[in-house]
Amino acid sequence: MARSNKPIVWALFAAGGTFTAFVTPVMIVVTGLAVAFGLLPAEALAFERVLAVVQNPVGKGFVYLAVVLPAWHAAHRLRITAHDFGIRADTAVMAVCYGLAALATLITFFALLRF
Amino acid sequence: MSRRPYRRPVSAFSWWLAQPRYVRYMARETSSVFIGAYTGVLVVGLVRLSQGAEAWNSFVAALQTPASVAFHLLALAFALYHTTTWFNVTPKAMPMQIGETRLPGNVIIGAHYAGWAVVSALILFLAGG
Numbered sequence: 735m736a737r738s739n740k741p742i743v744w745a746l747f748a749a750g751g752t753f754t755a756f757v758t759p760v761m762i763v764v765t766g767l768a769v770a771f772g773l774l775p776a777e778a779l780a781f782e783r784v785l786a787v788v789q790n791p792v793g794k795g796f797v798y799l800a801v802v803l804p805a806w807h808a809a810h811r812l813r814i815t816a817h818d819f820g821i822r823a824d825t826a827v828m829a830v831c832y833g834l835a836a837l838a839t840l841i842t843f844f845a846l847l848r849f
Numbered sequence: 850m851s852r853r854p855y856r857r858p859v860s861a862f863s864w865w866l867a868q869p870r871y872v873r874y875m876a877r878e879t880s881s882v883f884i885g886a887y888t889g890v891l892v893v894g895l896v897r898l899s900q901g902a903e904a905w906n907s908f909v910a911a912l913q914t915p916a917s918v919a920f921h922l923l924a925l926a927f928a929l930y931h932t933t934t935w936f937n938v939t940p941k942a943m944p945m946q947i948g949e950t951r952l953p954g955n956v957i958i959g960a961h962y963a964g965w966a967v968v969s970a971l972i973l974f975l976a977g978g
Binding site for chain 1: 885887895917942
């Protein structure tokens with residue numbers, strides 16, 4: 735039987751889509767909107783506080799998932815969406831999409847390791 | 850088969866404008882652009898955090914600019930659209946069966962929304978606490 739990378743890509747897409755559905759909206763609110771709209775005090779994003787989150791093992795794991803899963807989910811969906819917008823160079827699109835997701839995964843992994 | 854079958858001209862780029870259903874599909878798929886971009890913002894934030902307090906503070910200051918707020922509002926709209934479309938197909942994606950009876954779709958969807966509310970409230974509480 736021909737081997738295919740589909741199961742791996744699909745597992746990441748499904749897990750990523752589910753995690754993104756549950757967590758990403760509130761993450762966007764917390765990091766991008768809450769302070770600007772006065773929903774949270776400015777100290778919510780204070781250096782020491784955020785540092786404490788990424789130094790905590792549970793916080794580290796959460797941040798890793800919150801970056802990596804949506805990244806792979808978006809990469810896979812973006813690849814398919816490029817096709818829907820009439821871009822037929824799938825190999826190049828695949829390289830860019832999965833390449834960016836892999837880059838995000840690596841940077842996040844090593845950044846979190848250093849905290 | 851005729852030698853030259855008729856092919857209705859369809860634009861590879863704008864075919865989805867033909868029907869509202871296709872537009873909703875493309876809106877759902879386009880959420881990936883914003884989810885991906887937001888992931889990029891998080892990665893930049895992590896790098897800035899690793900560079901120390903000064904770098905982090907300038908990152909947070911950049912998050913408060915109108916352009917950043919506008920991007921995050923747009924990203925939130927697409928993320929919410931992703932969430933609702935994702936949850937609404939869960940009965941099809943993972944049907945649940947208990948013994949002989951199938952769990953009704955509304956129960957599966959409702960459980961996802963309830964879980965989502967709990968997760969969101971918890972994260973918001975932890976972020977503010």
